[in-house]
Amino acid sequence: MTTTAVSAPLVELTDVSKYYGNIRALEGVSLAVDAGQITCVLGDNGAGKSTLIKIIAGLHQHDAGAFRIEGEDTRLANPREALDRGIATVYQDLAVVPLMPVWRNFFLGSEPTKGAGPFKRLDVATMRETTRAELLRMGIDLRDVDQPIGTLSGGERQCVAIARAVYFGAKVLVLDEPTAALGVKQSGVVLKYVAAARDAGLGVVLITHNPHHAYLVGDRFVLLKRGAMTASHTKDSVSLDELTRQMAGGSELDDLRHELER
């Protein structure tokens, strides 16, 4: 970011739309992610959150609007290209292979090797040490990097996936509902690591349907509803109550309350 005089956002979406055949999955969504900031995308089920993730992660291409990475217009062909451009996505359920040890999971797909030719082998010592050190740097103190990752709790697994993305040089971290299946305490732990990643200078896109979690860490908030963007706030322009109300449907909620009154 030091080279550009006017620092363009790491990732910027302007009026992005996506259609699946005649279905309008996403319409006119704009958001920006700066380095060291957290942008939260809020929305109920079916609001278009996953479509948005898939565009940023390179699984799908947008049909209209502009998608810029560091100011440069982009169409990502596949997830590998997104990774190469520094966009790492942590999916809620796709993060790890449960029966494999933590250190093998940490380096899966990008294993360091030593030696040459037929003696090319995994650099096991480095892999273990790095895993331990990197997790510790993120504040995760693991008992044993040899334990199968499936024996960790859901929150711990999320954290390993985040630490992994940070280690492999991600500039933008996309988190798909990292707190959805977690208890209160575990969610707190995960949110701390999200904040730690932000403090390390990453831009974070946090997808969630929990406005309380979003408001705790977010700098900007984008609300989606039925594929369209209903609101976009910065933290100082919105209160938690207002955010929760808009997220929950605002006037609809008032109608519902009226209906349920006896």
Add this chain to the structure above:
Amino acid sequence: MSATAPPAATPQKTEDERLLHTSPLRRLLGRPELGSVVGAVAVFIFFSVVADSFLQTSSFSTVLYAASTLGIMAVPVALLMIGGEFDLSAGVLVTTSALVSSMVSYQLTANVWVGVTVSLLATLAVGVFNGVLLTRTKLPSFIITLGTFLMLTGLNLGFTKLISGTVSTKSIADMDGFESAKALFASQLTIGDVSLKVTILWWFALVALATWILLRTRFGNWIFAVGGNAPAARAVGVPVVRTKIGLYMGVGFCAWVSGQHLLFSFDVVQSGEGVGNELTYIIAAVIGGCLITGGYGSAIGSAVGAFIFGMTSKGIVYAEWNPDWFKFFLGAMLLLATLLNAWVRKRAEATK
């Protein structure tokens, strides 16, 4: 894990006070092949007691030979199972390998090494066929390889009858290169007063190679990953398709070795052989601790499984029982080993 403030850069300690000292015994319990080792010791003691001649060195080399012919195929089948797939065509592929080698050499009146090479290409091609079909269609490997199994069975019989007029191949013992090929695939080594078949060396070498690949190479990491959680592996950039095709080619390669042994030790090959062996390989892998759902297991375990198989099949003979009982023992062994493995694995994971 504890939740400390995020960038808490506490100096790294190698010893963690929360980590109880892991005894070597506990570590051993966590290995996938432990259940099979316990089983192997039990079977060994059992036959040592009931069969007088079982403990002689000559019997031991016979047992090892029986184990090796099975073990050579159990290794790639175990790797494939760790990768989450089956290969039901493995048994008849061995016969195909021997038939192709024999008939190509005989029909071309060429050096037998020509047949040996063509056979290798053919078995690898079947492996690629299985792998590509599996990854393209996304059908279960059980169905795909059941199809190849039936097709190969038919081709083996059909082509052999068409070409040689009978159900077996012609003798190639007097052809060029037979002796050197026999030396590689079917010779005997005498160490002291024990004579060992060369297949035992092949077997040990393959087990060592497979163990190295599994535990110390990127490909090995990928095998565990595609068997354990293929979508996750794909998401982090593991070439799932290439890994699976590679595993099927491994089965092809070992079927080639096994088939050439068959050919060069018996000279003629019966075209109907090999049916049913595919299940024996899978049994050896499962007894050896491979999880039937993939993602867990070891090559050494498959070797122990094959060894149990060898001991049981020959032990019954040495005990002078009716060999009809063999299948019963095998079935009981499979059930016991699987139960033991499941129990051991649960304990090993719970105590971590």
